[in-house]
Amino acid sequence: MVELKSVHKVYGKKPNEFVALNDVSFSIADGKTVAIVGKSGSGKSTLMHIIGGLDHPSAGEVEINGKVLSQLKRTEMDKFRANDLGFVFQSFFIEGNQSCYQNVALPLEITEVPVRNRRAMITAALEQVELLDKIDVKAKNLSGGQKQRLAIARAIVSKPKLIMADEPTGNLDSATGDKVIDLLFELNKTLNCTLIIVTHDEDLAARCSQQITMKDGQMVSSTEANKS
Amino acid sequence: MKVIDTFKRSGRNLRQAKTRTILTALALAVGGFTLTLTLAAANGAKAYSNRLIATNLDSSSLIVTKDKGLFGQGGGVNTKPQEYDDSLTSLGSRGVLVKELNQADIDKIAKLPGVESVFQTYATNAQYVTTANSKKYTASIQAYNNKISHDFIAGTVSTVVPDGSVVIPDSYLSLLNLGSANQAIGKTVTVKTQQVTGTTKSQDFKIVAVLTTPSTLISGDVGSTLLTSTTDARNIYNFINSGTINANRFLFVSARVVNGNNAQKLNATKATIINAGYAAESAADTQAVIGQIINVLQIIILVFGLITLIASFFGVVNTQYISVLERTREIGLMKALGMGRRSVLGLFVIEATWIGFFGALIGALGAVIIGLSINPWISHKLNFGSDSLLVFKPSQLVGLIIFLMIVTTIAGLLPARSAARLDPIEALRTE
Numbered sequence: 001m002v003e004l005k006s007v008h009k010v011y012g013k014k015p016n017e018f019v020a021l022n023d024v025s026f027s028i029a030d031g032k033t034v035a036i037v038g039k040s041g042s043g044k045s046t047l048m049h050i051i052g053g054l055d056h057p058s059a060g061e062v063e064i065n066g067k068v069l070s071q072l073k074r075t076e077m078d079k080f081r082a083n084d085l086g087f088v089f090q091s092f093f094i095e096g097n098q099s100c101y102q103n104v105a106l107p108l109e110i111t112e113v114p115v116r117n118r119r120a121m122i123t124a125a126l127e128q129v130e131l132l133d134k135i136d137v138k139a140k141n142l143s144g145g146q147k148q149r150l151a152i153a154r155a156i157v158s159k160p161k162l163i164m165a166d167e168p169t170g171n172l173d174s175a176t177g178d179k180v181i182d183l184l185f186e187l188n189k190t191l192n193c194t195l196i197i198v199t200h201d202e203d204l205a206a207r208c209s210q211q212i213t214m215k216d217g218q219m220v221s222s223t224e225a226n227k228s
Numbered sequence: 229m230k231v232i233d234t235f236k237r238s239g240r241n242l243r244q245a246k247t248r249t250i251l252t253a254l255a256l257a258v259g260g261f262t263l264t265l266t267l268a269a270a271n272g273a274k275a276y277s278n279r280l281i282a283t284n285l286d287s288s289s290l291i292v293t294k295d296k297g298l299f300g301q302g303g304g305v306n307t308k309p310q311e312y313d314d315s316l317t318s319l320g321s322r323g324v325l326v327k328e329l330n331q332a333d334i335d336k337i338a339k340l341p342g343v344e345s346v347f348q349t350y351a352t353n354a355q356y357v358t359t360a361n362s363k364k365y366t367a368s369i370q371a372y373n374n375k376i377s378h379d380f381i382a383g384t385v386s387t388v389v390p391d392g393s394v395v396i397p398d399s400y401l402s403l404l405n406l407g408s409a410n411q412a413i414g415k416t417v418t419v420k421t422q423q424v425t426g427t428t429k430s431q432d433f434k435i436v437a438v439l440t441t442p443s444t445l446i447s448g449d450v451g452s453t454l455l456t457s458t459t460d461a462r463n464i465y466n467f468i469n470s471g472t473i474n475a476n477r478f479l480f481v482s483a484r485v486v487n488g489n490n491a492q493k494l495n496a497t498k499a500t501i502i503n504a505g506y507a508a509e510s511a512a513d514t515q516a517v518i519g520q521i522i523n524v525l526q527i528i529i530l531v532f533g534l535i536t537l538i539a540s541f542f543g544v545v546n547t548q549y550i551s552v553l554e555r556t557r558e559i560g561l562m563k564a565l566g567m568g569r570r571s572v573l574g575l576f577v578i579e580a581t582w583i584g585f586f587g588a589l590i591g592a593l594g595a596v597i598i599g600l601s602i603n604p605w606i607s608h609k610l611n612f613g614s615d616s617l618l619v620f621k622p623s624q625l626v627g628l629i630i631f632l633m634i635v636t637t638i639a640g641l642l643p644a645r646s647a648a649r650l651d652p653i654e655a656l657r658t659e
Contacts (some may be wrong), residue, residue, distance in 0.1 A: 052564070054564060054652050055653060074568075079566060081564065082565060082566025082568035083566070089656065091563045093557060093558075106562065108568070109229055110565055110566050118645075
């Protein structure tokens with residue numbers, strides 16, 4: 001369960017202040033697929049940063065799986081991100097010089113999973129994104145779609161309850177992008193995790209069970225599709 | 229993040245930036261190299277001075293003289309006319325007057341409490357030494373002192389040299405056509421001495437032992453000194469000096485102290501002798517003077533080593549800052565994925581520690597390799613005899629490496645701190 005209660009985010013000081021989020025409230029039930037849509041500058045990235053615990057709201061409250069983020073200490077926040085969240089970014093952010101195994105191992109190192117348990121978890125994650133055969137290949141030798149699938153494997157390896165994807169198809173051609181999206185929807189079902197996608201792709205948004213539309217820092221609409 | 233993962237990850241990062249890592253390590257290696265050589269040279273100098281003392285001075289005896297100026301305790305230099313004293317003698321041609329010990333002084337010293345006996349070397353110069361089938365060579369004569377360590381290469385001496393026998397340094401072996409050290413034992417050398425009046429005397433001595441040319445000299449030219457029995461040395465001394473001011477007068481004598489290996493006893497006796505109106509110095513005093521010179525030299529070089537180290541320090545700071553800049557995104561990602569500040573800090577600090585380890589290792593090993601290969605040459609050039617100028621101690625090398633690792637760890641802290649404080653949102657901005 002993700003719940004936002006009148007979240008405000010203001011950058012800068014009084015005369016020059018910029019309101020990035022203005023009184024945003026909504027809730028997302030577990031296991032849903034949610035699209036946050038809107039033009040550039042609409043505040044959707046800020047919204048994602050706040051849900052992801054990377055940024056703090058100026059006012060209002062964010063509650064995720066019973067945790068009120070503003071009440072968490074910095075180390076607790078780090079733990080929350082490591083254990084409860086999975087991130088997928090537009091530009092992948094994978095380490096080209098490291099093997100797929102090492103890339104996926106990063107979250108496990110951060111959460112201090114014992115070394116003997118790691119290989120099984122990494123193989124499972126890579127199998128789910130169909131990259132098991134590339135396990136020892138350096139990430140820079142992968143294609144764009146493969147790189148994003150690797151990033152997804154890294155996001156799901158520690159079995160988070162919430163996956164946040166920021167424009168996951170933004171750097172991919174439409175055919176490859178579709179495959180990545182199919183994979184994300186499939187993982188949403190098999191892993192039973194909530195999926196939040198920030199996008200300005202209308203078609204992609206339409207496939208989600210819930211659409212949150214942002215404009216000038218305000219939530220314009222939150223619609224729930226009938227399907228799924 | 230676990231320590232082992234931190235180590236692995238930082239090691240991997242360094243391998244990926246090989247050139248940078250190696251260059252930074254090399255900068256550090258210069259400091260490590262200098263410091264290693266400094267320490268080794270100081271070790272060598274100390275070992276050398278210890279040997280110098282042991283082969284020239286008896287640590288359980290005191291050197292006694294009448295003139296305090298000879299030990300730098302005031303006096304000696306004549307800036308104005310002095311009252312005539314029977315013990316005054318002229319040293320060299322510059323007319324420097326010093327007081328000498330006569331037989332009455334020696335008897336007095338011998339009776340002082342704590343003094344076991346008074347030993348005299350009767351050091352003097354023979355006209356020459358020769359054998360039947362060799363040229364003539366200069367030589368000095370001294371009484372054999374069993375309290376000083378001697379390195380015999382052939383034959384041996386049990387406490388005293390028998391009258392009519394001689395111990396020679398190996399430098400005479402080939403000059404006097406004596407063959408090898410072992411072949412020389414039992415052969416005879418002839419020593420010719422001359423009085424001021426021109427009267428000469430020849431005496432034959434049987435070789436009983438051969439010494440390695442002593443590592444060096446404090447008193448006179450040890451490389452050409454023949455050691456005889458005290459009686460022989462005294463006779464030669466008296467023969468040569470008879471009729472001169474030096475007859476039965478001595479610049480130095482050696483006072484053997486009862487239980488002189490005990491520093492307290494030695495110092496107590498030293499005080500007694502000084503109270504009796506003489507000047508006295510122990511081997512430790514002499515060693516302290518030499519040790520002080522060595523220490524000053526060592527500190528000077530050490531300071532240079534530390535200066536290079538300061539340069540390396542900023543080198544590491546600089547490299548690590550660049551490394552943090554280069555990996556802004558990676559750090560942002562790691563932080564977004566929940567890596568704590570401490571882990572990020574640890575990652576970069578340990579990278580710096582690795583650099584310190586490699587740099588120190590390269591520097592220390594380089595110094596050892598170069599040091600060991602030039603050691604024979606440099607020791608020969610400096611007339612170190614059987615000693616080495618550079619003495620490497622494994623414990624010091626390990627200590628130095630650890631020290632350099634600590635230094636680079638400190639150097640790595642500042643850049644690591646800025647990495648730990650990176651804002652993941654800023655770091656991950658794609659534009």
